[in-house]
Amino acid sequence: MTQQKVWVLGNGQLGAMLAHAGQPLALDVRPVDIMNPTDDKLPLADNDIITAERELWPESSTSLQLSEHPNFINGAIFARLADRFTQKSLLDELEVATAPWELVEDETQESNLHQAYGDRVLLKRRTGGYDGKGQHWLKQAESTTIPADWRNEAIAEQAINFDEEVSLVGVRTQDGRCLFYPLALNLHQDGILMASVAPLARLSHLQAEAERMLSTIMNGLEYVGVMAMECFRVGDELLVNELAPRVHNSGHWTQAGCHINQFELHLRALCNLPIHTPQVNYPCVMVNLIGIEKDDRWISLPNAELFWYNKEVRVGRKVGHLNLSAHNDELVQDSIAKLKQWMPEQYQAPLEWIIKEFS
Known part of the structure; x- marks a missing residue:
């Protein structure tokens, strides 16, 4: 039996994690370097599937070969959502609340x-x-x-004086069903996502409205696959800040917290494999690793899973993430206390934020 091939426009960390998620499903997922393209033709077949790990890419013979393939799922949607003018126009057209x-x-x-x-x-x-x-x-x-x-x-x-930032990651199947993970609570610092926590019982009353909003968007676009919706929470109201037509940083917690993570869910939708609502095994904390060197002490924590991207470490650059399973509050607080000792100054406030959410 021939393996289904899925080509990914882009070979960053999202492409790598898609490839990893494809292996248990017997999918041949092939991320493609589109920032340093060659003149070599890719061996694309008619039944291959194309997706992307980013909304924009440079035009080259490689990117054109992929983006012009008839099985480039959501092909026209990437550019539409990559432009904030057309993205905001879509939200207004669909009557989905935004700033x-x-x-x-x-x-x-x-x-x-x-x-x-x-x-x-x-x-x-x-x-x-x-x-x-x-x-x-x-x-x-x-x-x-x-x-x-x-x-x-x-x-x-x-400017929105929001109470906090949340995000919803959902999937739309080829037959139009929409399924969702619980809302995640996010903390940004200098515009960069530092940490996510999900699920939180105190956000559950917003889940139905968030699902209605993202369903409206995905159905309006006839989208297939995983999409992320970042929102401001203002009281009990949600305002969409940004949309991402792909797997998303704020959904990384699903790798530890759910029996189907966002990467596998995306591939299942693209390849028309069976899909059901992902089960949450336990709450999870995701900590982005930004501009810091790898520290093997992190994986000494009994509830930690490390995802290191093998990138050159630079200031402000995402080089990995840690997922901490939250089987109980005591375990989380003990792990965060150790991370506070091991991580630099810019992590002290985000780690305190995590402790506060679990206390």
Whole structure:
């Protein structure tokens, strides 16, 4: 029997974890380096399936060969969601709540933006911004101005005084069923996700509304596979901040906490394999490893699973993540106490945040 091949546009950590998840399913998952392409043709077959680990990629003979394949699942959706203008336009069209916004055009004036959205207005580049990059604050008190080269290339968004940030990872099957993991609570620092905790009983009353919102989006796009929806929680209301048409950092906790993780769930949907609602085995904490060297003491923790990406360590770069299973609060607090001793200053506040959630 010939193995089903799944090609991934991109060979970063998400592609690597997709390949790992494909092995128990007897799927031949092949991440492709699209940042350093060659002129060699890929041996694509008619029944191969194509997915992507990122929303944008450079145009080359390699990326064109993959993206123009008839089995490039969700092909037109990646570019639509990669552009914040078309992503926000979609949310408005589907009547899914998001922060008030508008396109920054040639004639857009700072005074009009402040009049519409308040003293602080966040500009976001339409494409390419992630982990806090591609953002610029307009602050009325400081007379901050719109950068000249951001006109028509950015949106302006009302600053939201949110209570906290949550995300929902879900999947849509080829026959249109939508299934979900529990909401995850996320902590960002300098625009970068530092930690996620899921599930939390105190968020359960928001689950149905979050599922309704993401179902509306995935059905509206006729999407197939895993999608992540990052939201601001304001009281008992959710506002969509960003969408990711792929597996997502805030879903990494599912590798330890669920019997089907987000990577396997995505592959099952793409390959039309049986899918049911993932079971949560126990709560889990995910800690992103950012700009720090690998420390083997981490895996001395009895509830820790390490995922190291084999990247060059640089300031602000995600180089791995730790999943800590939370069989009981005492175990979590003991593990976090040890990590506080072993990890640098920038981790002290996020680790305290985790302890607080489990106390």
